[in-house]
Amino acid sequence: MTDRTAFYAGSFDPLTNGHLDVLKGALELADTVVIGIGIHPGKKPLFSYGERVALIERSAKDELGADGGRIKVVAFDNLVIDAARVHGASIMIRGLRDGTDLDYEMQMAGMNQTMAPELLTVFLPASPSVRTVTATLVRQIASMGGNVAPFVPAVVAAALKEKFSA
Template identity: 40%
Template sequence: MPTAVYPGSFDPITLGHLDVIARAAGVFPRLVVAVLVNTRKPVQRDADERAAVIGEALAEAMPHGGHGVEVVKFDGLTVDLARRVGADFIVRGLRAVSDFESESQMAHTNRKLAPGIDTIFFMAALEHAYLSSSLVREIALFGGDVSHMVPPAVLRRLPQVSPA
């Protein structure tokens, strides 16, 4: 069964992330959403909390609660996780040309490290192309409305959201 891994810090998960998950789940019978445990960038919530929020968001937003979508936590190289779960693909979302530059470099690096694993890019839906987790945290810090940016599972935790 074709399997893909969608890695990220998801701090917090946005509607853009959920859109990529939903579209990737339509392509791959098994999609592993991989929450980075030890990211190089500071995170506001530990991996357990971020994984729980993603699970809630999937249950609320996707038909059948995201059947075929698993949420795992991991530390290390994405290609190592992909091998461990039997994935042949890594899913990444692209918002703009600037994303493509860094993501293509990472895709080439991953391909060098694991020649049998390809990266598949999903363009962000236009209505989500501006979204980032750091933008959501910044707006929430100052009391702005982020209800059109994040799923209800994140909104329920907003008093706990702050910028990095």
């Protein structure tokens, strides 16, 4: 049997405990999870692509132990289905926090299925303890000097503190 690869796309700006929760579920389904960081030329992320890669890789090592070695972090600036294909994925992972996410993700899954019927979209619901966590809220809290430690891995909390104290 061949290895099963999943593609988990997002901006991960920054990586949150919600992202890690979904990543843990993805690792239950696939041998390898490719984390695709979407690059959008018109957007100015808080963390550069390189910083996000480093934060994801360090968090995976710290939080996932040996399973952290089963992830690969890449950039993409095209359609997610094309990026998934390039990296040999047969599964696309999408995390869900609530019904609003589900409505949006169902539309995307339908469009993606039409364009790439060989790719299976798998929805993974976030655990109750992380359902309210969003990268946007984390950035807002951090920018105002708040404690983001409950919402992000320790290495990300430290990077946010450094970013906003500069």
